[in-house]
Amino acid sequence: MIDLIHVTRRFGAATAVDDISLSVAQGELCVLVGTSGCGKSTTLRMINRLIEHSEGEIHIDGQQIRRFREETLRRRMGYAIQSTGLFPHWTVARNIGLVPRLLKWPATRIQARVEELMALLGLSMEAFAGKYPHQLSGGQAQRVGVARALAADPDILLMDEPFGALDPITRESLQDELRELQARLHKTIVFVTHDMDEALRLADHLVVMHQGRIVQQGRPLELLREPADDFVESLLGGEDRGLKEAALLPVSQRMLPLGPRLLARERIGQRASLREALSLMLWRHAERLTVVDDDDLPVGELSLRRLVGARSDD
Amino acid sequence: MTEWRRWAAPLGWLALLLAATLGMGQLEGLFRWIESDSRQVIYERADFLTLLGRHLLVVSVAAVLAILMGVGAAIAATRRWGRDFLPLVSQLASIGQTFPPVAVLALAVPVLGFGTLPIIVALLLYGLLPIVRNTLAGLEGIDPGVMEAARGMGMSGGQILRQVELPLAAPVILAGIRTSVTINIATAAIGATVGASNLGDPIISGIVNGNTAYVVQGALLIGLLAISVDSLFSRLPIATRG
Amino acid sequence: MRPDMPGPNVVLLTLSLVALAAWLGLDTVSLAANRIVPGTGYRVFDVIGVGGALATSLPWLALAGLAWRPARHRLALALTLVVLMLSALPAWLSLSAVTLVDSAQARLGIGAGIWVVLFLQLLAMIELRRRLDLSRLIGWALVLPAVASAGLCLARWLEPLALWQEYRGRSGQFLSAVGEHLLLVGVAVGTSLALGVCLALAMRRWPGVQRAGFGLLNVLQTIPSIALFGLLLAPLAWLSANVDWLAALGVSGIGRAPALLALVGYSLLPMVRNTFVALEAVDAGVIDAARGMGMSRGQVLRQVRLPLAMPVILEGIRITTVQAIGLTAVAALIGAGGLGTFIFQGLGQAAMDLVLLGALPILLLALLVDALLGALTDILRPGGAE
Numbered sequence: 001m002i003d004l005i006h007v008t009r010r011f012g013a014a015t016a017v018d019d020i021s022l023s024v025a026q027g028e029l030c031v032l033v034g035t036s037g038c039g040k041s042t043t044l045r046m047i048n049r050l051i052e053h054s055e056g057e058i059h060i061d062g063q064q065i066r067r068f069r070e071e072t073l074r075r076r077m078g079y080a081i082q083s084t085g086l087f088p089h090w091t092v093a094r095n096i097g098l099v100p101r102l103l104k105w106p107a108t109r110i111q112a113r114v115e116e117l118m119a120l121l122g123l124s125m126e127a128f129a130g131k132y133p134h135q136l137s138g139g140q141a142q143r144v145g146v147a148r149a150l151a152a153d154p155d156i157l158l159m160d161e162p163f164g165a166l167d168p169i170t171r172e173s174l175q176d177e178l179r180e181l182q183a184r185l186h187k188t189i190v191f192v193t194h195d196m197d198e199a200l201r202l203a204d205h206l207v208v209m210h211q212g213r214i215v216q217q218g219r220p221l222e223l224l225r226e227p228a229d230d231f232v233e234s235l236l237g238g239e240d241r242g243l244k245e246a247a248l249l250p251v252s253q254r255m256l257p258l259g260p261r262l263l264a265r266e267r268i269g270q271r272a273s274l275r276e277a278l279s280l281m282l283w284r285h286a287e288r289l290t291v292v293d294d295d296d297l298p299v300g301e302l303s304l305r306r307l308v309g310a311r312s313d314d
Numbered sequence: 315m316t317e318w319r320r321w322a323a324p325l326g327w328l329a330l331l332l333a334a335t336l337g338m339g340q341l342e343g344l345f346r347w348i349e350s351d352s353r354q355v356i357y358e359r360a361d362f363l364t365l366l367g368r369h370l371l372v373v374s375v376a377a378v379l380a381i382l383m384g385v386g387a388a389i390a391a392t393r394r395w396g397r398d399f400l401p402l403v404s405q406l407a408s409i410g411q412t413f414p415p416v417a418v419l420a421l422a423v424p425v426l427g428f429g430t431l432p433i434i435v436a437l438l439l440y441g442l443l444p445i446v447r448n449t450l451a452g453l454e455g456i457d458p459g460v461m462e463a464a465r466g467m468g469m470s471g472g473q474i475l476r477q478v479e480l481p482l483a484a485p486v487i488l489a490g491i492r493t494s495v496t497i498n499i500a501t502a503a504i505g506a507t508v509g510a511s512n513l514g515d516p517i518i519s520g521i522v523n524g525n526t527a528y529v530v531q532g533a534l535l536i537g538l539l540a541i542s543v544d545s546l547f548s549r550l551p552i553a554t555r556g
Numbered sequence: 557m558r559p560d561m562p563g564p565n566v567v568l569l570t571l572s573l574v575a576l577a578a579w580l581g582l583d584t585v586s587l588a589a590n591r592i593v594p595g596t597g598y599r600v601f602d603v604i605g606v607g608g609a610l611a612t613s614l615p616w617l618a619l620a621g622l623a624w625r626p627a628r629h630r631l632a633l634a635l636t637l638v639v640l641m642l643s644a645l646p647a648w649l650s651l652s653a654v655t656l657v658d659s660a661q662a663r664l665g666i667g668a669g670i671w672v673v674l675f676l677q678l679l680a681m682i683e684l685r686r687r688l689d690l691s692r693l694i695g696w697a698l699v700l701p702a703v704a705s706a707g708l709c710l711a712r713w714l715e716p717l718a719l720w721q722e723y724r725g726r727s728g729q730f731l732s733a734v735g736e737h738l739l740l741v742g743v744a745v746g747t748s749l750a751l752g753v754c755l756a757l758a759m760r761r762w763p764g765v766q767r768a769g770f771g772l773l774n775v776l777q778t779i780p781s782i783a784l785f786g787l788l789l790a791p792l793a794w795l796s797a798n799v800d801w802l803a804a805l806g807v808s809g810i811g812r813a814p815a816l817l818a819l820v821g822y823s824l825l826p827m828v829r830n831t832f833v834a835l836e837a838v839d840a841g842v843i844d845a846a847r848g849m850g851m852s853r854g855q856v857l858r859q860v861r862l863p864l865a866m867p868v869i870l871e872g873i874r875i876t877t878v879q880a881i882g883l884t885a886v887a888a889l890i891g892a893g894g895l896g897t898f899i900f901q902g903l904g905q906a907a908m909d910l911v912l913l914g915a916l917p918i919l920l921l922a923l924l925v926d927a928l929l930g931a932l933t934d935i936l937r938p939g940g941a942e
Contacts (some may be wrong), residue, residue: 398565399566414920
């Protein structure tokens with residue numbers, strides 16, 4: 001879907017992005033993570049040509065991006081940024097309808113699309129359509145930003161630290177929403193962040209960048225288990241790695257079928273993470289948990305030994 | 315930047331101003347070319363150095379008074395006991411800004427009569443406004459966190475004012491003083507129409523008598539004076555800090 | 557102190573006491589036997605005796621009393637009182653005219669006391685309007701009773717008022733001077749707006765233009781207006797003498813042409829500076845988003861940058877216009893016409909009321925334009941956004 005082939009970007013003598021190659025598959029959520037100034041935002045902005053690349057090739061659906069007009073290319077991709085970039089002089093509804101209007105959709109279709117998107121992002125039409133950006137909370141503004149990025153139903157969504165300025169609770173709930181949204185819409189998303197927890201929560205494909213280069217890429221678990229070097233390891237949080245890994249694995253992966261023993265008193269959902277299971281055990285001084293399904297029916301059990309035990313699966 | 319180079323530009327302008335003031339007579343040939351019809355081409359009712367001195371005197375007396383009163387008023391209005399006056403003072407400063415200098419000057423004459431006094435008063439009144447406005451903006455614009463920290467460390471009101479507020483607000487205050495003085499150098503020239511004798515004299519006299527050479531001489535000196543002073547202000551260490 | 561009883565309103569208290577002192581201590585009117593001789597001042601008790609003077613000080617004391625315990629309804633009462641007192645000033649002048657004036661040549665001048673009291677009353681009105689949270693429009697409406705009262709008094713009793721006499725002597729001339737003044741200001745501001753926006757756009761495109769442009773305009777701004785007006789006389793005189801079509805257009809050394817040139821020159825700096833700053837100050841994130849969404853350069857400029865910059869650009873127009881109103885007065889020196897003519901004629905003839913006839917309308921014009929454009933800026937600020 002998106003292919004970067006030996007892409008380099010120089011600003012004068014400085015090299016911001018140094019010969020990186022990267023493929024993002026259709027429907028994949030690719031997270032670029034790294035410290036400030038590592039070139040992750042530059043990489044993102046080269047994809048929609050807000051910054052032109054100096055060398056190499058960038059392809060969208062197999063076609064070089066330089067073959068499109070800049071505006072045409074950008075209208076095909078959603079774009080959401082940390083500062084939201086909402087137009088302060090336009091209402092929420094008008095902001096969301098921006099790209100459809102640029103694409104000259106008929107007014108009724110724009111109206112319908114705006115309503116659809118506001119419903120999708122949990123913004124009630126009556127309460128928010130006529131508001132101006134400065135009347136919104138940070139989380140609401142960011143939702144509007146995402147809705148605006150999705151407005152023309154682009155296949156590709158570029159997100160540059162969209163949740164960076166939010167408080168932890170709002171950030172987590174928006175991360176969850178993004179995952180759900182992605183499960184439903186199957187967009188191809190490139191997401192930039194400096195927050196490793198956020199990256200691990202969201203990524204299908206995780207790309208760690210340092211000083212303009214990609215130091216490691218792969219599935220989050222792969223990186224956690226086999227960090228390529230000390231830098232990746234420290235970025236992944238050193239001592240916390242066990243917990244971070246546990247946070248990525250669902251209880252269902254380690255549970256055993258129900259045995260002959262009595263059901264343990266403490267229960268946990270099968271979709272919960274192993275990290276949550278461990279926390280529950282510590283808190284309740286329980287060595288065994290009963291695993292329940294969405295209807296709260298017991299489906300298995302999880303013991304402490306099993307939880308910390310050898311990796312037999314995944 | 316070395317100290318010398320820092321002051322090179324304002325000193326250069328000042329030197330040019332002095333040279334023009336003292337050596338205007340030498341340029342007679344040039345002025346004769348500009349104004350070939352007139353018998354006399356160098357303004358001679360008073361010598362330029364005296365005119366320059368009077369001009370500077372009027373402007374600086376007004377400026378010193380305006381700084382004392384303006385900064386004082388703004389400080390008073392931002393203290394706890396003077397807070398009640400703050401909205402009125404700041405509104406007054408912004409409304410007063412719309413008063414054209416000529417109108418202020420013209421209104422001062424009926425009350426104070428002709429001569430140097432009405433000019434000083436008019437310049438003082440008019441020069442107050444940018445100073446008050448900028449001092450207020452400077453004092454009000456200080457990061458509340460800094461003020462909170464200063465209070466939290468146990469600094470007294472006076473210490474906060476002298477060691478925190480005024481130094482932090484200094485660049486903005488200075489910008490106000492600069493605006494005030496620059497405007498007043500120009501406005502003082504109009505004072506020549508109400509009987510004060512300064513660098514505006516040759517200009518008015520030139521306009522009235524149709525003698526362009528006089529106009530050029532006055533305009534040249536006032537322009538140089540304004541540029542020198544402006545350039546001096548821009549080189550003050552406070553103005554460029556931060 | 558009970559929480560519903562706020563402490564004294566120090567501002568209003570101070571204003572009313574200072575105003576009372578000015579009212580009793582300064583000359584309220586002056587009487588001159590004819591146009592040129594200086595008048596004799598009359599204080600309040602010279603006109604209506606000590607008892608009367610004490611009676612007129614009662615409203616001030618009432619105002620101070622209301623300020624002492626400023627609950628909301630008392631402040632409303634105080635505002636009513638101030639409006640009434642403001643309207644009473646013309647009545648006072650009328651009373652003085654009827655009492656003092658005994659000959660047809662005699663002229664009644666407005667004394668320092670009246671000016672000071674008027675000024676303090678307006679300040680009190682501003683303070684009260686703010687305390688009572690009244691809108692700007694109501695603030696202006698509050699002046700109307702005083703205007704009506706002044707109109708009535710001028711028509712009935714204020715025949716001998718010197719300012720009025722000066723006006724009636726040249727009412728036609730006055731109106732055309734106002735017209736000329738507005739025309740000069742309008743043309744100068746319009747031209748500098750068009751030029752300024754183009755220049756600001758060019759400066760954003762080419763940094764070289766920016767440095768040179770601001771350098772030049774800054775130097776121009778430091779040259780005193782009177783000098784610039786004077787300096788333009790000679791070249792334009794030469795041009796009109798040597799270039800036929802310019803002379804045919806009415807360009808000459810004195811008059812409107814040099815005045816307009818200088819006015820445009822002065823107006824350019826605030827106009828360009830504000831436009832430039834306004835365009836630059838638009839949030840980079842917004843522009844980034846706009847381009848990232850696929851807006852073309854033109855669309856970004858027209859739909860995002862310009863509308864967002866509009867309040868600051870309007871602010872520039874406001875500053876420029878107010879400044880031009882004042883500068884146009886100076887332009888009268890080189891024969892450009894306008895209200896400045898009266899000021900300089902008056903100064904020349906030592907006829908102070910003629911000076912007032914020029915200066916007061918200039919002041920009013922400046923205030924009016926300032927208020928109108930300020931209101932326009934508020935209206936155009938979209939959604940109340942910063």
